[in-house]
Amino acid sequence: MVVNIKNLVKRYNELLAVDNVSLSIKEGEIFGLLGPNGAGKTTLINTILGLTRFDEGSIEIFEKDFKKHEYDIKKEIGIVPQDLAIFEDLTAYENVDYFGRLYGLKGNLLKERIEEALNFTGLQERKKDFPKKFSGGMKRRLNIACAIMHHPKLIIMDEPTVGIDPQSRKMILESVKKLNKMGSTVIYTSHYMEEVEEICSNITIIDHGRIIAKGTKEELKAMIAFEERVTIQLSAISFNLVDDIKKIDGVKECLLQENELLVVSVRGAGNLSRIIDEVGGKGIEIKGLNIEKPTLEGIFLILTGRSLRD
Numbered sequence: 001m002v003v004n005i006k007n008l009v010k011r012y013n014e015l016l017a018v019d020n021v022s023l024s025i026k027e028g029e030i031f032g033l034l035g036p037n038g039a040g041k042t043t044l045i046n047t048i049l050g051l052t053r054f055d056e057g058s059i060e061i062f063e064k065d066f067k068k069h070e071y072d073i074k075k076e077i078g079i080v081p082q083d084l085a086i087f088e089d090l091t092a093y094e095n096v097d098y099f100g101r102l103y104g105l106k107g108n109l110l111k112e113r114i115e116e117a118l119n120f121t122g123l124q125e126r127k128k129d130f131p132k133k134f135s136g137g138m139k140r141r142l143n144i145a146c147a148i149m150h151h152p153k154l155i156i157m158d159e160p161t162v163g164i165d166p167q168s169r170k171m172i173l174e175s176v177k178k179l180n181k182m183g184s185t186v187i188y189t190s191h192y193m194e195e196v197e198e199i200c201s202n203i204t205i206i207d208h209g210r211i212i213a214k215g216t217k218e219e220l221k222a223m224i225a226f227e228e229r230v231t232i233q234l235s236a237i238s239f240n241l242v243d244d245i246k247k248i249d250g251v252k253e254c255l256l257q258e259n260e261l262l263v264v265s266v267r268g269a270g271n272l273s274r275i276i277d278e279v280g281g282k283g284i285e286i287k288g289l290n291i292e293k294p295t296l297e298g299i300f301l302i303l304t305g306r307s308l309r310d
């Protein structure tokens, strides 16, 4: 196991930011940690990195107790933090050089690795420039270059695509896949379910510091595949609509978000026409209707009653 966490608890005074989390990450995985803002992803990552102290539980990394082997463990980790960690008054080259020296690299190996990391992140032609001239996406790529130049066994990326251009986003997702193929295990946190779906082999969904679901994306989708889901866009809403739909045979859940109704029924319920009649009977016009395939977003909605981006 690359990471083995047991019954981890982290409190900020009254707030339970990590609530009895246990998880293990195998070598070679791209492990996705999915959850909305404030779910506890960064806190969990920071406890894994020893940056935040925890109250209960244990963390083993590379099968070693983190507290006892912190120095050895940290040498093998590359971290791309949520807040950029680069120096604006050093050039791109000097930034990567700085991190390389921190990891104890020197001489020709250091030079080779700097060139390699700049090439890998598509910054070779900008290596003499200062990051203040860079777009958000380029800064993020420089941050990745700094984090991977020592060939870490474990790479942790905390929401690396927030607020960046689509081209950099694509490049970052591709680079995660490449780094993984080259042998690194990756922990990738995000609140974008489509990213996690695209790149991660195993996914853990957290909310309010608690694990609410985990498995491969196929396993997670299978959790709701026995359900039928329909979303209906309404011209208006009526007071009793949700309660009345919940009374229809086969309906397991009914949620209203703004003017969109989500109805989850058991498979084969055959109740679509009754649902439509119920809406129509209240004088509400149906503006659109979708019969949905299972998605990770859907799993989150079913488990929490909220969308990931609330």
Ligand SMILES: Nc1ncnc2c1ncn2[C@@H]1O[C@H](COP(=O)(O)OP(=O)(O)OP(=O)(O)O)[C@@H](O)[C@H]1O
Binding pocket: 012, 015, 017, 035, 036, 037, 038, 039, 040, 041, 042, 043, 044, 082, 159, 191
């Ligand atoms: N230093 C701190 N002191 C007090 N509360 C904190 C601190 N850091 C985080 N929190 C709280 O802990 C909870 C989890 O926050 P955390 O940043 O880990 O979530 P997150 O999933 O990473 O969200 P985001 O994507 O917004 O960063 C939130 O309610 C947050 O307000």
